[in-house]
Amino acid sequence: MRLAADDVTRSLLASWRLLTADARTLPDLDLSRDGFWRSYLALILTIPSMIPVLAAERTLAGLSNSGGLFDAPGLLAAVVTAEMLAVLTVPALLVGIAPNLVHNPRFTGFIIIWNWSAILSAALMAVPATVFALGWSNPGIATFQALAFATIVLRLRYCVARAAFGPESGVAGAIACASLLADYAVIQTFGLAWF
Numbered sequence: 001m002r003l004a005a006d007d008v009t010r011s012l013l014a015s016w017r018l019l020t021a022d023a024r025t026l027p028d029l030d031l032s033r034d035g036f037w038r039s040y041l042a043l044i045l046t047i048p049s050m051i052p053v054l055a056a057e058r059t060l061a062g063l064s065n066s067g068g069l070f071d072a073p074g075l076l077a078a079v080v081t082a083e084m085l086a087v088l089t090v091p092a093l094l095v096g097i098a099p100n101l102v103h104n105p106r107f108t109g110f111i112i113i114w115n116w117s118a119i120l121s122a123a124l125m126a127v128p129a130t131v132f133a134l135g136w137s138n139p140g141i142a143t144f145q146a147l148a149f150a151t152i153v154l155r156l157r158y159c160v161a162r163a164a165f166g167p168e169s170g171v172a173g174a175i176a177c178a179s180l181l182a183d184y185a186v187i188q189t190f191g192l193a194w195f
Helices: 005-020 023-028 033-060 073-097 099-103 105-133 139-165 172-190
Strands: none
Touching (some): 005 033, 033 073, 073 172
16 A cells, blocks of 8 residues: 555645535545555655654754754654644544444544544644744744644644534534644643644
8 A cells, every 4th residue: 555646635635625614525535445544654744744843842942953853852752642643632532432433434534534634734733833943933923823823723623524524413513622622632741832
């Protein structure tokens, strides 16, 4: 199983168009069993967005970024783990709350869409991290910028849940709020200041 460039482009474009609450983009995603596993493989595309977050965390910790980003292995492990947990926590929470949900074909679609949108979410949150790590903003402005981008991510997650489960189910808002709480719990668990 591999990721083809056209699959990646089509899936990321469909995820981006979900921001407009356009559920018609779902057929652009591969909602098959192979598509399910490919969506997990696609999470490696979040790695580039971890670099600015790591640089921002190093800056906040008082470490220099010019000497090398990877000389604090504990911080590196915390950022990578937190990024992955930010993606995996909500689906795991849904399975824990409603185990029968895994047999629902809409849940499989949700996981696929959620994973692809996680790449966009990570890229969006990397923007204010990059600005801060480069020294173009102070911590106060960076916090405001991060909150603005987090609002866009929250909207994306709401649209993902709404597209996957349908507007009539009414669970989209609950899933978006749960993702916000899960992200906060991950940040607090790893003692990270960014995200």
